[in-house]
Amino acid sequence: MAPAPDDSARCPCGTGEVYGACCGPLHAGDREAPTAEALMRSRFSAFAADDAAYLLRTWHASTRPAELELDASILWQRLEILDVQGGPFDDAARVRFAAHYRSRPGTPAEERVRGVQREDSGFLREGGRWFYVDGVADRD
Ligand SMILES: [Zn+2]
16 A cells, blocks of 8 residues: 655645645545545545545445445546536536556566546535545446
């Protein structure tokens, strides 16, 4: 498991903020994501930091897997938010994004991959907290 990013390092989610002022407090449980987009960003950062516990905690109970094994061979590099539907007063939202990935350094040449996962994800807010519900994904 990769260590959590340093608080003063640039947050993996791409806001330009440092981790300690962006997704860090969400991962630590000190703050809840105020919007579906913020939750999406924090989940990307959790993938980047191999934080499966956070991913499960923010997964809606209706679709949450019993356990989650992250692909250790993949490095999540960059997130692009393409579209957000649903504002701060809605309890449902959709976020379309593109997540750029590549193999971790040290991967044998013949196994190296790089690509983009595009997904249209659904989110619900319950009890003041946003949850990831499901997504339609394809990798290219
Ligand atoms: Zn962030």
